[in-house]
Amino acid sequence: xxxxxxxxxxxxxxxxxxxxIGRKMSMRxxxxxGLEPSGTDALLDFDVTANRPDCLSMAGIAREIAVAYxxxxxxxxxxxAPLATAAASxxxxxxxxxxxxxxxxxxxxxAIADVTIGPSPVWMAERLTACGVRPISNIVDxxxxxxxxxxxxxxxxxxARLAGPAITVRLARSGESLExxxxxxxxxxxxxxxxxxxxQATALGGVMGGADSEVANGTERIVxxxxxxxxxxxxxxxxxLGLRTxxxxxxxxxxxxxxxALAMARACELLEQIGAGRRTGPIIDAYxxxxxxxxxxxxxxxxxxxxGMPVPDxxxxxxxxxxxxxxxxxDGGWSVRxxxxxxxxxxxxxxxxxxxxxxxxxxLPTTFPGVQQAPAPSDPRVARDRRAREVAIAGGFSEAISxxxxxxxxxxxxxxxxxxxxGLANPLSExxxxxxxxxxxxxxxxxxxxRRHGQRDVQLFEIGTRFSRSGEERVxxxxxxxxxxxxxxxxxxxxxxxxxxxxxxxxxxxxFDTTVSVDLxxxxxxxxxxxxxxxxxxxxxDREVVGWMGQLRAAIxxxxxxxxxxxxxxxxxxxxxxxxxxxxxxxxxxxxxRFPSTERDIALxxxxxxxxxxxxxxxxxxxxxxxxSVVEFDRYQGKxxxxxxxxxxxxxxxxxxxxxxxxxxxxxxxxxxxxxxxRECGAVRR
Amino acid sequence: xxxxxxxxxxxxxRLVAIGPVYRRxxxxxxxxxxxxxxxxxxxxxxxxxxxxxxxxxxMAAALFGAGQEVRxxxxxxxxxxxxxxxxxxxxxxxxxxxxxxxxxGWLEILGSGMVHPAVFEYVGxxxxxxxxxxxxxxIERVALLKWGVEDIRLFYENDLRFLEQFGR
Numbered sequence: 001x002x003x004x005x006x007x008x009x010x011x012x013x014x015x016x017x018x019x020x021i022g023r024k025m026s027m028r029x030x031x032x033x034g035l036e037p038s039g040t041d042a043l044l045d046f047d048v049t050a051n052r053p054d055c056l057s058m059a060g061i062a063r064e065i066a067v068a069y070x071x072x073x074x075x076x077x078x079x080x081a082p083l084a085t086a087a088a089s090x091x092x093x094x095x096x097x098x099x100x101x102x103x104x105x106x107x108x109x110x111a112i113a114d115v116t117i118g119p120s121p122v123w124m125a126e127r128l129t130a131c132g133v134r135p136i137s138n139i140v141d142x143x144x145x146x147x148x149x150x151x152x153x154x155x156x157x158x159x160a161r162l163a164g165p166a167i168t169v170r171l172a173r174s175g176e177s178l179e180x181x182x183x184x185x186x187x188x189x190x191x192x193x194x195x196x197x198x199x200q201a202t203a204l205g206g207v208m209g210g211a212d213s214e215v216a217n218g219t220e221r222i223v224x225x226x227x228x229x230x231x232x233x234x235x236x237x238x239x240x241l242g243l244r245t246x247x248x249x250x251x252x253x254x255x256x257x258x259x260x261a262l263a264m265a266r267a268c269e270l271l272e273q274i275g276a277g278r279r280t281g282p283i284i285d286a287y288x289x290x291x292x293x294x295x296x297x298x299x300x301x302x303x304x305x306x307x308g309m310p311v312p313d314x315x316x317x318x319x320x321x322x323x324x325x326x327x328x329x330x331d332g333g334w335s336v337r338x339x340x341x342x343x344x345x346x347x348x349x350x351x352x353x354x355x356x357x358x359x360x361x362x363x364l365p366t367t368f369p370g371v372q373q374a375p376a377p378s379d380p381r382v383a384r385d386r387r388a389r390e391v392a393i394a395g396g397f398s399e400a401i402s403x404x405x406x407x408x409x410x411x412x413x414x415x416x417x418x419x420x421x422x423g424l425a426n427p428l429s430e431x432x433x434x435x436x437x438x439x440x441x442x443x444x445x446x447x448x449x450x451r452r453h454g455q456r457d458v459q460l461f462e463i464g465t466r467f468s469r470s471g472e473e474r475v476x477x478x479x480x481x482x483x484x485x486x487x488x489x490x491x492x493x494x495x496x497x498x499x500x501x502x503x504x505x506x507x508x509x510x511x512f513d514t515t516v517s518v519d520l521x522x523x524x525x526x527x528x529x530x531x532x533x534x535x536x537x538x539x540x541x542d543r544e545v546v547g548w549m550g551q552l553r554a555a556i557x558x559x560x561x562x563x564x565x566x567x568x569x570x571x572x573x574x575x576x577x578x579x580x581x582x583x584x585x586x587x588x589x590x591x592x593x594r595f596p597s598t599e600r601d602i603a604l605x606x607x608x609x610x611x612x613x614x615x616x617x618x619x620x621x622x623x624x625x626x627x628x629s630v631v632e633f634d635r636y637q638g639k640x641x642x643x644x645x646x647x648x649x650x651x652x653x654x655x656x657x658x659x660x661x662x663x664x665x666x667x668x669x670x671x672x673x674x675x676x677x678x679r680e681c682g683a684v685r686r
Numbered sequence: 687x688x689x690x691x692x693x694x695x696x697x698x699x700r701l702v703a704i705g706p707v708y709r710r711x712x713x714x715x716x717x718x719x720x721x722x723x724x725x726x727x728x729x730x731x732x733x734x735x736x737x738x739x740x741x742x743x744x745m746a747a748a749l750f751g752a753g754q755e756v757r758x759x760x761x762x763x764x765x766x767x768x769x770x771x772x773x774x775x776x777x778x779x780x781x782x783x784x785x786x787x788x789x790x791g792w793l794e795i796l797g798s799g800m801v802h803p804a805v806f807e808y809v810g811x812x813x814x815x816x817x818x819x820x821x822x823x824x825i826e827r828v829a830l831l832k833w834g835v836e837d838i839r840l841f842y843e844n845d846l847r848f849l850e851q852f853g854r
Contacts (some may be wrong), residue, residue, distance in 0.1 A: 027759055
């Protein structure tokens, strides 16, 4: 709300500078959004919060300033000569006013005036212009001036163009339409409140006037309207028609039911003052549902109890009184009557805020909430994600964050079945059309971005949610292209390969659960259709699939403009599918061995197709109790080894917790292992 | 988030939750349709606005340095009453007034307030017995201010030259 300092000063004597006022009011709930000089005047732009429509005016802002500085407020009513009003039914009423929908319009004040249309005086036009309102004609300008000054919207009809002439406030008839002042013809529905003459709708109540009854050059007699329309009704109409006006903004937030007569009196006064015309006949006040002031009990202990600072009674009652509340003391508090312009005050906390706000948040002590009991344990998923993040970072990955909604074409290859994506009902654009079924489209886009910006080696990870029709799942994704380790004289250059991404996945899995394994699928199977066959694996926890990893197909990397020859290794594993962090940790410490261990090296001839994992697994599942460790320390193929065979050297370590093992016992145990491998894996000892 | 937690457990409640939130904003220098929010909630007997001020003032000092001037200013949010915003002294102009702070000398960093009694009634808490405070802060916005990042989109481009500035 832009207010002119000189205009505000008509309601409050305040000598402070515009800067000082802006600073002060920012601490009272009216944040200063901007400040600019306007000639010798100053224009202050306050951010009026949605609950305070009463501050959308010079007088409303002036009242707040008066309270903040503890100086008197000159209420608008006190500046006007009292004007008598007549009921709509009174004899001599110059225009019949009928309210058919008193729930939506409990008050309609009308008056007739004879006018001469022309420009408004310079001072008025300048004030309007400064506040961002374009001057149109003296009559329209008077209504806008009253709107800015008092916050109450008004309207003027050309009396000669009203059939009857009569004013009826009613719901629109089905099929009825209205050309509004902006020149558009609007189809009306039977939920929309209109102002009609004897024949048809002539204005949208509280939103905009109609073109047919518009005040124009040649208008000689007008009907002024100052009414009150129900917020929900105005909001619904404004929304349905996509039409927001200064009037609708105020009515939908809640105007003052006690203000229309005052606004009318001010408009009539201005009319005469600027020589634009003169009221003829009485001001007619159709007021079928008069304002019933609510009374709210404000308990004294509630103030300090909620704010955490004591406010002296005198200060609290001064603030409430100056804001226009009528606070009468009772037993342990005050009974507070709410004025018509404070539609936001619904319960005691609202009053406590008023007291606290004007007493000053700057006077609040800075305390900390006391602890009455031990804090609840933190959600284990927080520690889990943190641990996963640490491991990924230790593995050389940088954390990426990408949007949770992506393009449909990028999502499609990651869906279990085509067309099963989770689309947004009302997406911002095609770029953000579906919820991601995987973190990898975003991550690969990150790889593409970096590769196009001169980065040769890219390692990214992201922890986030993926979406499917069966729900949401927290996952960790990795993407890796370029060198396996940074260039260094001590090590050779080598591109990242399958075993690097596998190592990264295993390092992560090891943090959660030792039962997680990366299985090499048969050559021709494809664990996921975004992966290259034979260069892909499934990640399992026990039997359950918790993820996949491998080389991304070119179609996927191409779609994100990754250079054509890049090999991008990727993985995605479910964090929700893992045990909580720490589950794999030891439960109990073992005592240190008291007796020495003995090592034996053996060399075996095996089929080269046999994986090390199977050899290791066989030994683990059948070996004697005294075998505590197996290390494969050499693997040899070539001269002296038959084709299709490999020589594998194993170091076996034996130890007993009870005594020192004898040579004979170790020899027997070694033989047992060799015989086991001969039987299970066809091994031959060399 | 806060509602769900209050529905799940009896008071007292103390929580901090961090996560993505979505808003109908087009992508530009200062807006993204998704951003991250940190929310805090403290509910129990005798929690006051002064506790909120103490907590947030100390958080702002932790984020921007102890010398950073902070103010706690009345505002409005539908789910809190009273409501307050926290501003820091404009870090570009130091309070002189510049385009970044719209010549006000202050930059808003978060919104907060005392949990509205209607919220307590909704989750089945007795507003006559307990009070509480809540706050919400946009992480990207604070990061923009703290590190002088000129373009919020950098947080979503995942450019290593940007990410690596934040250390490993």
